[in-house]
Amino acid sequence: MSTSVTPDATGQDIAARLERLPMSRWQITVRLAIGVVTFFEAFDQLLIAYTLPVITKEWDISAAGTTLTLTIGSIGMLLGAYVSGWAADRVGRVKVISICVALTALCSLLMAGCTSLLPFLVLRFVQGLAIGGEVPTAAAYISEISRAHRRGRFVLFYEIVFPAGLAAGALLAAWVIPHWGWRALYLFAAVPGLAAVLLQRRIPESPRWLASRGHHEKARAAMDFIEKQVRRATGRELPEPTVREALPAAAPAPARGTLRDLFTGRYRRRTLVIWTIWFVGYLANYGITSWLPTIYKGVYDMSLSSALWYSTMASVAGLVGCVLAALLVDRVGRRGIVVGGLGGTTAMLVVLAVLGAGAPWQLAVWSSLAAMFNFAVNISLYLYTPELYPTRARALGCSMGGVMNRLGLIVGPLLVGLVYGGGTQLSAVFLLLSVFTLAGAVVAGLFAEETTGRTLEEVSP
Numbered sequence: 001m002s003t004s005v006t007p008d009a010t011g012q013d014i015a016a017r018l019e020r021l022p023m024s025r026w027q028i029t030v031r032l033a034i035g036v037v038t039f040f041e042a043f044d045q046l047l048i049a050y051t052l053p054v055i056t057k058e059w060d061i062s063a064a065g066t067t068l069t070l071t072i073g074s075i076g077m078l079l080g081a082y083v084s085g086w087a088a089d090r091v092g093r094v095k096v097i098s099i100c101v102a103l104t105a106l107c108s109l110l111m112a113g114c115t116s117l118l119p120f121l122v123l124r125f126v127q128g129l130a131i132g133g134e135v136p137t138a139a140a141y142i143s144e145i146s147r148a149h150r151r152g153r154f155v156l157f158y159e160i161v162f163p164a165g166l167a168a169g170a171l172l173a174a175w176v177i178p179h180w181g182w183r184a185l186y187l188f189a190a191v192p193g194l195a196a197v198l199l200q201r202r203i204p205e206s207p208r209w210l211a212s213r214g215h216h217e218k219a220r221a222a223m224d225f226i227e228k229q230v231r232r233a234t235g236r237e238l239p240e241p242t243v244r245e246a247l248p249a250a251a252p253a254p255a256r257g258t259l260r261d262l263f264t265g266r267y268r269r270r271t272l273v274i275w276t277i278w279f280v281g282y283l284a285n286y287g288i289t290s291w292l293p294t295i296y297k298g299v300y301d302m303s304l305s306s307a308l309w310y311s312t313m314a315s316v317a318g319l320v321g322c323v324l325a326a327l328l329v330d331r332v333g334r335r336g337i338v339v340g341g342l343g344g345t346t347a348m349l350v351v352l353a354v355l356g357a358g359a360p361w362q363l364a365v366w367s368s369l370a371a372m373f374n375f376a377v378n379i380s381l382y383l384y385t386p387e388l389y390p391t392r393a394r395a396l397g398c399s400m401g402g403v404m405n406r407l408g409l410i411v412g413p414l415l416v417g418l419v420y421g422g423g424t425q426l427s428a429v430f431l432l433l434s435v436f437t438l439a440g441a442v443v444a445g446l447f448a449e450e451t452t453g454r455t456l457e458e459v460s461p
Contacts, residue, residue, distance in 0.1 A: 014211045015457050016241035017223050019147045024233035026226070027154070030145065033203055034097070034138050035161035039168070044104055044131060044189045048073060048124065049290045050173035050311070051182040053297060053304055059117050070290055070413050072121050076128020078406030084133030085399025092205050093141040093395065100134035103127070105190045112186035132406055135162070135382075136398035143386035144208040144394065145226075148455040152334070155383040156326035160319070162379065170315040174308035208456070212391040261393045262400060267460075270388045271397070273447045274381070277338060278404035279411075280440030281378045284345055284433050287412030288367055288374075289314050291420065299426065300360045310364050317368035318375030325376035334384045335448040337376060342441035344373030349434035353427040363426075374437075381405075387451040390460040 021027075048070065056066055080100070088096040107127035114120040142158050143151070169185075176184050204226060210219035227238060262271045292314060296307035321341070329337050348370035355362050381401065389397030412433075419429050451459045 012457070013241070014207045014219055014223060015455060017227065018145065018207065019455060020239050020241045021147060021227070021230050022234055022238075023154070024230045026229040026233045027145070030203060031142065031154070031158040034142060035158050038135060038138055038158075039161040039165040044108060044127060044169075047169055047173065047185055047189060049293060050170065050177065050308055051185060053293055053307070054177060054182045055117075055120070061117060065117060067414065067417050069117070069121065069124070070417075071410050073124045073128035073131075074286075074406050074409035074413075076125040077132030077409065078128075078403050080129035080132030081136055081399045081402030081406055082132075083129075083399075084137050084402075085396035087133070088137045088140065088395035088399070089209075089393065093137055093144070093209060094203050094205050096137045096395075097134055097141065100130040100137070103130035104134070108186045108189040112183040112190075132402055133399075136385075136402040137395055139382040140386050140395040140398045141206055143383070143456065144206040144391065148453060148458075150330050151387075152329035152383055152452060153326055156322070156329055156379060159379045159382045160322045160326060162382075164319055164322075167312070167315040167319045170308075170312040174305070174312055177308065178305045208391045209395075258393070259396070259400070262389070262397055267389065269447060270449060271400075273443060273449075274385055274388060274401055275404045276443045277342075277377070277440050277448075278381055278385075278401045279408045280342070280436045281374060281381065282405045282408030283412035283415070284349070284408075284437050285371070285374050285378055285412070286409045287416045287429075287433050288370060289318075290413045291416050292363075292367065295363070295420070295426070296360060302360065310360060313364050313368045314371040318371040321372035321374070321376035322379045324372075325380050329380060329383065330452060333450050333452045334380060334387075335444060335450050337380045338384070338444045338448060339441055341373045341377035341380070342437050342444060345370050345377070346434045346437040346441060348373060349430045349437065353431040353434065355427075384451065387454075387456060387459050388449070391456070394456075394460075 052066065052069060055061065055069075061069065084096055084100070104127055107123045107130070111120055111123045111127070114123065139155075139159070142155050146154050172188070173185055176188075204222045205218070207219045207222040207226070210216075210222055231238060261267065289311075292311040293307045296302045296310050297304060302310065325337050325341070332340070348366050352363070352366045352370070355366070382398075385398050385401045386394050415432060416429050419432060420426070
């Protein structure tokens with residue numbers, strides 16, 4: 001006769017079973033399956049920056065229309081990030097990811113057939129909802145199937161697919177647009193819709209989430225499936241799980257996380273700090289990268305093809321920064337990566353401001369170095385944020401970080417557009433961005449909490 005198990009005990013049991021799993025082909029396969037989806041989400045996200053110079057001319061878009069085209073997707077991403085956290089903490093991580101991927105692909109397919117700006121903007125907004133929802137939810141899921149030992153490297157080598165998607169989108173756009181036109185890019189971006197079906201069938205729901213919602217039998221079934229796959233992949237039996245000593249008794253936690261949970265007790269400071277870093281990191285990122293093709297073409301009178309190729313340098317450099325972050329994050333810690341990355345970004349932006357970017361090569365070199373440091377910070381946030389919140393509110397915490405991310409995405413290009421559009425020297429643009437990144441580095445250095453080497457349950461009980 002089985003004995004009843006309280007939700008807390010079941011959560012501890014699931015955590016213990018996950019923590020003792022050796023790394024195997026199964027974890028890598030799951031990381032790859034989710035990674036392919038996230039790769040194309042990133043691919044879709046940055047396409048607008050590379051197609052904008054073409055559609056602006058084709059549809060005779062005004063300056064105000066250009067700014068709206070750049071930001072409408074980010075507004076959708078902001079709302080999508082907010083809604084997805086509530087949904088993923090209630091109906092599950094895998095379901096939300098699958099729905100978001102299918103919707104993103106459908107919008108890409110329809111955008112390829114647009115012949116005017118209005119329907120294009122509507123579809124871009126809806127696509128933004130889906131992209132904003134998938135990315136933080138996937139980050140929560142990958143963290144929840146990871147163990148504490150070298151979790152940083154495991155999660156960040158998954159997250160690298162996002163900047164890889166950005167880089168691939170940039171490189172493909174630079175080649176495809178001059179040869180086949182901008183519509184071909186959106187047709188290609190519709191490919192991952194097929195992944196939504198496979199994802200729903202092949203990837204198990206997060207056992208940690210199932211346990212937190214009281215679905216104990218489903219949580220055990222998911223763990224049984226995962227353990228079977230790991231045993232098959234490694235060819236040996238698993239060690240016995242070691243349940244850590246329970247923490248001192250506290251008031252029972254609600255099964256569902258609420259926004260209030262993010263500002264209760266220890267989580268208040270964590271939330272304020274991580275929101276600041278999300279906002280600053282992405283304000284600087286998209287303040288630079290979203291305008292690069294337009295700046296190269298307008299300021300230096302470069303051809304469209306040359307402007308696109310120059311712009312890819314920042315995305316490729318950002319990918320290098322992400323790889324470096326993945327290799328170093330378990331050694332120097334989350335706080336070290338964030339503070340060092342924001343400090344490096346600030347230094348490169350100041351150099352750009354001093355030099356004034358008088359030649360295209362100067363802008364290419366220093367903006368690429370700034371992107372390398374900045375991407376290292378931003379990718380680490382997808383690892384760091386899920387660690388700061390309990391399972392019941394983890395997806396919500398990630399999604400609210402995504403909201404601040406999207407606010408940065410909106411404000412960054414708008415600020416650059418206002419300064420650059422006002423006829424100001426480019427140096428003023430870079431100096432303004434450096435003020436934000438310096439503030440973020442100071443906040444992280446003084447108040448960020450280190451989480452390296454600790455289980456999720458230890459960091460956020």
